[in-house]
Amino acid sequence: MIQIHDLIKTFDGKEVLQRLNMNVEQGSIYGLLGANGAGKTTTFKMITGLLQPTAGTIRFHGDEIHTKNKRFLKEMGILIETPVFYEHLSARENLEIHLSYMGCNFAGIEESLTMIGLVDIGRQPVSKFSLGMKQRLAIARAISHSPMLLVLDEPINGLDPMGIRQMRELFLSLVKDRGMTILISSHILNEIEHVADRVGVLVNGTIAEEVTIAEIRETCPKGLEDYFFNIMSGGVEK
DSSP: OEEEEEEEEEETTEEEEEEEEEEEOTTOEEEEEEOTTSSHHHHHHHHTTSSOOSEEEEEETTEEOBTTBOGGGGGEEEEOSSOOOOTTSBHHHHHHHHHHHHTOOSTTHHHHHHHTTOOSOTTOBGGGOOHHHHHHHHHHHHHTTOOSEEEEESTTTTOOHHHHHHHHHHHHHHHHHHOOEEEEEOSOHHHHHHHOSEEEEEETTEEEEEEEHHHHHHHOTTOHHHHHHHHHTTOOOO
16 A cells, blocks of 8 residues: 655655665555654655655555645545644534545544444534544544545544544554554554554664564563664664
């Protein structure tokens, strides 16, 4: 679904990403991990065409992504950084605007709101929503047009434990039942371990390791958290 080759991104003469290579298989959940400032959000922004790479290529479903050609966005559902809404409008009205922009009908709105747990909210304006409710609405917006790929940057921020579990079940069902592919980042490593098929670990601007969760469990019985910290401290669990 996503193929990244020798990706470089420079800001003010400093290479934030250095020859990054990454592959996300169709119908899988890929967890992108890294410390704060490692370049996860920058990578997501280039995959979604919000930033132009300095060098290298990104292919989505075989076609190279260009910032000047946004046609691929209809096949992506995106949640990057703090979601922005029309605060004076309701959840449904915000989704209607999004779907109009995407050239889609409104058939999936009620199902999307139900799937993420925002039912019976009527015409309550988004300005009255809690942080967790806004995060749920952002996820609803990302899935409302039934994209092929979801790009989710810290999607469970602001959610309580029940909400986190609901989103975990939702992500797994979207892959199993709808054939979506999900690229996700989170600082909550336990959640990545629950949902991901494969992870990539960003260190010093490049992918230091790209490995399946099954392989991690074989080589590191204590799980993803210990595996991640071992890599970040300069070791590789074998």
